[in-house]
Amino acid sequence: MPKKYDPYQNMCDIMDEAASFLGYAKRDYEPLKHPERELVVAIPVEMDDGTLEVFQGYRIQHSSVRGPCKGGIRFHQDVDLNEMRALAGWMSLKSAVVNIPYGGAKGGVTVDPSKLSRNELRRLTRRYTAMISPIIGPERDIPAPDVNTNAEIMGWLMDTYSMLKGYTIPGVVTGKPVQIGGSLGRQEATGRGVMLTVVDYVNYAKIEPATCPIIVQGAGNVGLTAALLLKEKGFPIVGLSDVTGGVYNPAGLDMERAEKHIKGGNMIDTAILHGGTKRVTNEELLELDCELLIPAALENQIHEGNAGKIKATVIVEGANGPTTKAADQILQDRKIVVVPDILANAGGVVVSYFEWIQNLDHLSWELERVNQMLADIMHKAFIDVISQMNQRNVTMRMAAYLVAMERLVEATKLRGIFP
Ligand SMILES: NC(=O)c1ccc[n+]([C@@H]2O[C@H](COP(=O)([O-])OP(=O)(O)OC[C@H]3O[C@@H](n4cnc5c(N)ncnc54)[C@H](O)[C@@H]3O)[C@@H](O)[C@H]2O)c1
Numbered sequence: 001m002p003k004k005y006d007p008y009q010n011m012c013d014i015m016d017e018a019a020s021f022l023g024y025a026k027r028d029y030e031p032l033k034h035p036e037r038e039l040v041v042a043i044p045v046e047m048d049d050g051t052l053e054v055f056q057g058y059r060i061q062h063s064s065v066r067g068p069c070k071g072g073i074r075f076h077q078d079v080d081l082n083e084m085r086a087l088a089g090w091m092s093l094k095s096a097v098v099n100i101p102y103g104g105a106k107g108g109v110t111v112d113p114s115k116l117s118r119n120e121l122r123r124l125t126r127r128y129t130a131m132i133s134p135i136i137g138p139e140r141d142i143p144a145p146d147v148n149t150n151a152e153i154m155g156w157l158m159d160t161y162s163m164l165k166g167y168t169i170p171g172v173v174t175g176k177p178v179q180i181g182g183s184l185g186r187q188e189a190t191g192r193g194v195m196l197t198v199v200d201y202v203n204y205a206k207i208e209p210a211t212c213p214i215i216v217q218g219a220g221n222v223g224l225t226a227a228l229l230l231k232e233k234g235f236p237i238v239g240l241s242d243v244t245g246g247v248y249n250p251a252g253l254d255m256e257r258a259e260k261h262i263k264g265g266n267m268i269d270t271a272i273l274h275g276g277t278k279r280v281t282n283e284e285l286l287e288l289d290c291e292l293l294i295p296a297a298l299e300n301q302i303h304e305g306n307a308g309k310i311k312a313t314v315i316v317e318g319a320n321g322p323t324t325k326a327a328d329q330i331l332q333d334r335k336i337v338v339v340p341d342i343l344a345n346a347g348g349v350v351v352s353y354f355e356w357i358q359n360l361d362h363l364s365w366e367l368e369r370v371n372q373m374l375a376d377i378m379h380k381a382f383i384d385v386i387s388q389m390n391q392r393n394v395t396m397r398m399a400a401y402l403v404a405m406e407r408l409v410e411a412t413k414l415r416g417i418f419p
Contacts, residue, residue: 005301007086010325011093020402021392028409033083033094034241036069039063041110041131045124048117055124059107059132061141062088065411068139069105070095070349072146072175073157075124076298079108081300087146090320091349094342096404098381100353107132107142114149125153129160136161138171144352145175145221147298151187155180171359174352176408182356185370186348191225192316192371193347193378194294198230201314201339202383207291215239215290215312217246218297219283220264222318222345226294231255234290240284242268243297246285287311295322302327310336317341332395340397342404343385350377 012033028110041057058081061069071091083154084106098251109128113121135141145154154176162174170181178184178374185192202212207310216227220242236252244267247253258272270279286302287309295301296318302310307327313329317323318337323331323338331338354370357363381403389399 005300005303005324007321008082008089011086011089013325014397014401015405016413018398018405019399021394021402022405022409024405024409026231028413031065031412032063032089032405032408034105035060035062035088036064037135038081038085038383039132039135040081041128041129043124043127044113045120045127047120055109055111055128055139056098056138057107057109057128057131057382058084058142059135059238060084060088060105061135062104062106063092063408064103064140065105065408065415066092066096067101068103069141070102070109070144070352071373072107072144072348073149073153073263074102074106074108074146075111075121075148075153076108076300077110077112079110082241082354085365086107087320090342092408093401093404094284094346094349096407097342097379098346098350098402099174099384099407100350100377102142102349102353104269105143106146107143108146121153122156125156126157126160129157134162135162137309138169138356142171142356143173147220150221151177151182154182158358171356174355175348176355181359182363183351183358184367185374186351187221187354188225188229189347189351189374190222190318190345191227191231192374193350194222194226194231194296194316194344195229196347196378197344197382198226198235198292198294198316199233201316201337204228204386205337209234210236212291213238213250213289214292214294215248215285215288216296217241217266217296217301217322218295219258219268219294220318220346223296224259224262225295226296226318227260228255237291239280239288240268241280241285241297243280243282243283244268247272247277247282248280249274249284250289280414292316294318298322300324302331304330307331308334312336314339316344318345320345328395328397338397340400343381343396344414346381347374347378350374
C-alpha cells in the first residue's frame with residue numbers, strides 16, 4: 001500500500017468530480033472541503049504502575065449544515081489528524097445519503113487499547129471526554145462507537161459529560177448500553193445495514209443468495225454481525241478474518257462455531273477450523289474466490305497492489321474508506337461493482353439517530369420498530385443512489401456522492417453564509 005495515501009484529499013477529489021457533474025461553481029461547495037472545527041487534545045493518564053502517559057486525541061467537526069455533528073470515536077495506534085478529517089467528512093456525506101438531519105464528525109485517540117488495563121482505558125475515556133466536552137452535546141455533536149470502542153465506553157462518556165454538567169444527559173452519545181438509554185438494535189445496526197444493502201443489491205442485480213459466496217474482512221461489530229445476518233439470509237460465508245488473520249472454506253464456514261468462538265472473546269485461530277477450512281493471512285483472504293467481498297476492518301485495505309487480484313465481482317464496503325482512489329479506478333476498469341461505504345455502512349448512524357430521538361423524547365422503542373424503520377431508510381437510500389447511477393451513468397460511489405452533495409449544497413444555499 002502506498003504510504004503517502006491521503007484519504008481526506010481523496011474525498012475532496014471525489015467532491016470536485018461530483019461538483020462538476022452537478023454543475024456547481026467552487027463557491028457552492030468549497031466549505032465542504034474544509035472541516036468546520038478541529039480540536040486536538042493532549043490527554044494525561046495515570047497508568048496502573050504510577051507512571052504518567054500523555055496521549056494525543058482529536059474531535060473533528062466536518063459539517064453542521066444539515067444538523068448537529070455526528071460521528072464515532074476510535075481508539076487505535078494509527079489515528080491521526082488526516083484520518084480523522086476523512087472519517088468526519090464521510091460522516092457528513094453518509095448522513096446526507098440516508099437523509100437524516102445530522103452533519104458529520106469523528107473523534108479518536110492515538111492509542112493501542114489492547115495495551116491498557118480496563119481502569120487505564122476508563123481514565124483515558126473520561127479525561128478525553130472532559131477535554132472535548134466544550135464542543136460536544138446533544139444539540140451540537142453526538143459521538144458513538146467506532147473501532148475499538150463499544151457500548152461500555154460510550155456509557156463512561158455519557159457519565160463523564162453528565163457529571164460535568166450536573167445532571168444526566170443521555171442524548172450526548174449514542175451506542176450506549178440499553179440500560180442507560182441505548183437503543184435496542186443499535187449494536188447490530190451497522191452490520192444489519194450492510195446486510196440490507198447486500199440484499200438490495202443482489203435483488204437489483206438478480207443474483208441468488210445461494211450462488212453468492214461471501215468473504216468478510218474484520219469480524220468485529222460490523223463484520224461479524226453482517227456475516228451472521230447474511231448467513232441467515234442464505235448466503236454462504238466462505239471467509240472471515242480479524243487482525244490476526246483469517247479462515248477460508250469454499251464449502252462455507254461453520255458460522256455457529258465461529259460466532260461462539262469470537263463472541264467468547266477469542267481471536268480467530270485454529271479452534272474455528274473444521275473439514276476443509278484453512279488458515280489464511282488478511283492479504284490472501286482478499287484475493288480468494290468469492291462472489292461478494294465485504295471489507296469491514298479499516299481504511300486502505302484494497303489498494304493498487306491488490307485491486308488487480310481481487311476475484312469478487314461485487315465489493316460492499318462495511319468499513320469506512322477501505323478502497324483507495326487508485327484501487328477504485330482498477331476495480332472500475334475490471335467492471336467490479338463497489339457499493340460505497342457512505343451507503344453500505346450507514347445503518348449505524350441511522351439507528352444512532354433513532355437512539356438520540358428516543359433520548360430527547362424520553363422514549364424507548366421496540367426492536368421490531370427500530371429494525372423496520374432502519375430497513376425503510378436504507379432501502380430508500382439505495383433507490384436514491386441507484387437512480388442517480390443509472391440516470392448519469394456513473395459508478396455507485398459517484399452516485400452516492402451526487403446524492404449527498406446535492407443535499408449538502410442545497411442546505412448551504414438555503415441557510416446562506418453568515419454574516
Ligand atoms: N461500529 C459502527 O457502528 C460503525 C459504523 C460505520 C462504520 N464503521 C466502520 O466499520 C469498520 C469496523 O468497525 P467496527 O466497529 O466493526 O470495529 P471493531 O473494533 O468492532 O472491529 C474491527 C475488526 O477488524 C479487525 N481488524 C483490525 N485491524 C485489522 C487489519 N489490519 N486487518 C484485518 N482485520 C483487522 C479487528 O480484529 C476486528 O475484528 C471501521 O472502518 C469503522 O469505521 C463502524
